[in-house]
Amino acid sequence: MASFLPDLEPGPEMSPEFERKKRRKTEGNPSSFHPTQGNRRIKQWRTQREQRIYSSNLIESLRRSPTATGNYARDMAYRLLAVSAKGRTRWSRAILLGRLAAGAKMRKHKRAKVGANRKLRKPVSNRQKRKMPAVERKLMALGRLVPGCRKLPLANLLEETSDYIAALEMQVRAMTAISEFLASGGAQPPAGRLVNS
Amino acid sequence: MSGRRSGSGVSSISDDQITHLVSKLQQLIPELCARRSHKASASKVLQETCDYIRNLHKEVEDLSDRLSQLLASIDTDKDQAAIVRSLLM
Numbered sequence: 673m674a675s676f677l678p679d680l681e682p683g684p685e686m687s688p689e690f691e692r693k694k695r696r697k698t699e700g701n702p703s704s705f706h707p708t709q710g711n712r713r714i715k716q717w718r719t720q721r722e723q724r725i726y727s728s729n730l731i732e733s734l735r736r737s738p739t740a741t742g743n744y745a746r747d748m749a750y751r752l753l754a755v756s757a758k759g760r761t762r763w764s765r766a767i768l769l770g771r772l773a774a775g776a777k778m779r780k781h782k783r784a785k786v787g788a789n790r791k792l793r794k795p796v797s798n799r800q801k802r803k804m805p806a807v808e809r810k811l812m813a814l815g816r817l818v819p820g821c822r823k824l825p826l827a828n829l830l831e832e833t834s835d836y837i838a839a840l841e842m843q844v845r846a847m848t849a850i851s852e853f854l855a856s857g858g859a860q861p862p863a864g865r866l867v868n869s
Numbered sequence: 870m871s872g873r874r875s876g877s878g879v880s881s882i883s884d885d886q887i888t889h890l891v892s893k894l895q896q897l898i899p900e901l902c903a904r905r906s907h908k909a910s911a912s913k914v915l916q917e918t919c920d921y922i923r924n925l926h927k928e929v930e931d932l933s934d935r936l937s938q939l940l941a942s943i944d945t946d947k948d949q950a951a952i953v954r955s956l957l958m
Binding site for chain 2: 730731734735738739740741742743744745746749750806807810811813814817818826827829830833834836837838840841843844847848850851854855857
């Protein structure tokens with residue numbers, strides 16, 4: 673995978689901390705990206721254990737604020753999801769940063785950071801015009817949907833998207849199970865609560 | 870601007886990369902997976918991916934509303950609160 677993303681090797685503008693992280697674990701650097709690690713993370717999202725932990729955390733946090741609105745619940749749901757990702761993925765870090773300093777100011781900083789870490793992809797240059805506009809447009813749309821991935825190179829975007837989708841699916845499963853359980857008045861515990869996979 | 874390595878860099882997205890990305894994405898999206906056809910075009914796969922993510926977002930939003938309502942009603946009932954607590958264990 674590193675062969676077609678040569679200029680993403682760490683350059684002088686990479687901080688030493690980033691270098692350290694790269695050596696330790698994959699940190700968005702495609703040359704050290706292992707498909708197997710990504711796959712393992714994705715399988716993690718699909719385990720009962722992960723869902724159960726997430727559900728407990730979510731219920732706990734929501735109960736702490738009795739006047740929780742739907743928006744608050746949604747924000748909390750996403751934040752907890754990002755926390756569950758343990759900051760290993762760009763989208764989770766983007767969510768946490770976005771929530772931390774509410775608003776456009778932080779987003780501006782975040783964009784600047786993303787840009788500074790790698791050479792910015794050229795905005796529509798003549799090199800890209802040879803691509804079908806539709807595909808290009810949809811790629812950008814995808815980049816906008818996944819938090820923090822607006823200017824990500826293709827390989828990273830794939831990894832982030834896969835992880836993000838797996839996480840979202842887990843989130844939906846967990847929240848659905850919780851609401852069904854609550855709606856039924858606790859008549860039966862959610863199926864699979866005792867199942868470990 | 871000077872590229873750090875070769876001149877092509879990341880901004881020249883090759884067809885291979887797109888194909889690779891698209892084939893991987895295809896496996897993730899339930900709709901496309903079911904049909905198992907390799908004929909899905911890049912544009913279609915990307916569209917389905919975006920739609921799928923948007924759908925998931927919408928579901929989360931609806932579920933959050935529902936959850937907050939349910940929890941609000943439960944807080945007033947001690948028995949049900951106990952049930953919720955047991956859920957946490």
